[in-house]
Amino acid sequence: MGRYPDRRSASIPALWAVQERYGWCTPEGIRQAAAVMRVTPAYLESVASFYDLLHTSPVGTHRIEVCTNISCWMRGADRLLEAFQEAAGGDDANFYVTGFECLGACDIAPMASIDQRYYGPLEAAEAGVAIDQLRAGQEVLPDKALAKRGLAGDA
């Protein structure tokens, strides 16, 4: 809060902290954050419910967001999303799989964000590989990580 001229500015960072601690923005977590920030819990809840990345109901430990916007859609995002949903087994509480709006990585379409890290371009078959790696606690799709890519055009 000290980083901002107005303590209310800390509401999104505070909700991120709640989510990190509890896995999602639980009512208890929101109450605690609200008490520290000296705002009402309802105020923080209204903020949390506005944003797609803040969850106001329980979600899995591993979060997989598959981009389904234009550029990824053209390259097979819908099938990739289905593949992730199938691989995660539908009712496996460890995984939260969702289609998502443009994640800003159309150069690696179709792509997914797995636990806040980007991977692409992905084949539908790689969804199962990624889920298995997550289950086994291994590094996920090391060859497809955005962080390891070079600049476009540099062969």
Place this chain on the structure above:
Amino acid sequence: MPHRLEKRILLEHAEDPALRTLDGYRRLAGGYATLERAYKEMEQDEVLKRLEESGLRGRGGAGFSMGKKASFLPRGDMAKYLCCNADESEPGAFKDRELMQRNPHQLIEGIALAALAADAGHAFIFIRGEYDEQADILDTAVAEAYEAGYLGTNILGCHRDLELVVHRGAGAYICGEETALLDALEGKRGNPRLKPPFPAVQGLYGGPTLINNVETLSNVPHIVDKGPDWFHQYGTEQSPGTKVVSISGGVRRPGNYEVELGIPTRELIFDIAGGPEDGHEIKAFFPGGSSSPVLTAEEGLDLPYSFEAMAEAGSMLGSGSIIVCDDRVSIPHLALRTARFYHHESCGKCVPCREGTNWTVKMLERMVRGEATPMDLDIVSSVQQNIIGHCLCVLGDSMAMPVGAMVRKFREEFEEVMANPELVLDPHAVVQGAPETLGAQA
């Protein structure tokens, strides 16, 4: 090696991972020398003058003169703010991600210089929550810059202070709209505000605020260092400088390429990005992200890629993001996909946008299911007309313009789909196969 048609200024040395560190930025790019010179030898007016004369236009979408925007801030002792808009969420845009990931210090130096021009004492980088990796990189770089005395109190012993905070958003396209960004930064739901007053007069916490895009601010150190005349030797008269263009969709080498503004669009799409796959042709493309009206191949490919040429053709350069649709893409499905995005992201504050995006999606769904009547095409068009210009921000317009253009330019295809929904081009996975490798492992 960059493509022979590329001109790398912002992305120079970006292939070297060392550029990300303070030492690397100093060694490879002579980093922070301009900041030292400006803080020690230049007045606020001198920096501002260079930015104004450079003609640098905002790279976030609107293309407004950056120097002019900075000059709108009133003078005086009140607290002033600078916000870097790093909420890049426009479908098709991914250039700011690359700039922050590969060259974070260039952005920080640009922010410090722009803060000098605007006399701002507090700066924020509002980065979308999805860019967690890039936000971590910025956090590290900001900490290095504080350590080295380029940020903080009494910078380089010049009695100037600048606090810089990296603020992560939490997933909302609307926060890229500058007044919604301010609300989000103040800890509220990201709803746009009524303008005027413009943020330059009354922005963050009610104080004068300068808001600029990542790429715009990344240009600042180069302009302050080498001057407006140097900047004008690149690009066109009305669109000076280079542009990092994000090219995606139906091309062989999607990616970010930095080129001089005014380059023929054909060269960008065919020579640099490799053009469409064998046996396919380009049907249409978005020249500036999903909010820009689509251009057909005949209309657009031979235009120069500049703010003015795209505006003249009835579209816009926007954030500089080209999405290419080849002949396998079903335009009605593309329209639906586009409309769904804006429907999802509408904040709900203004009725024409909230209801208009909703009804557009419903009608387009009816069309692709074959349940629509020919009259519906005219109704969809009129809905778009009733959104444009009737809301606090341009989110609704951003759906209305491309969808309206698609209906107008591909009316026959819509009619065909409405009559024979079973004959439609496969709406899924139109471009098959992985794109060619984008580069070696960094």
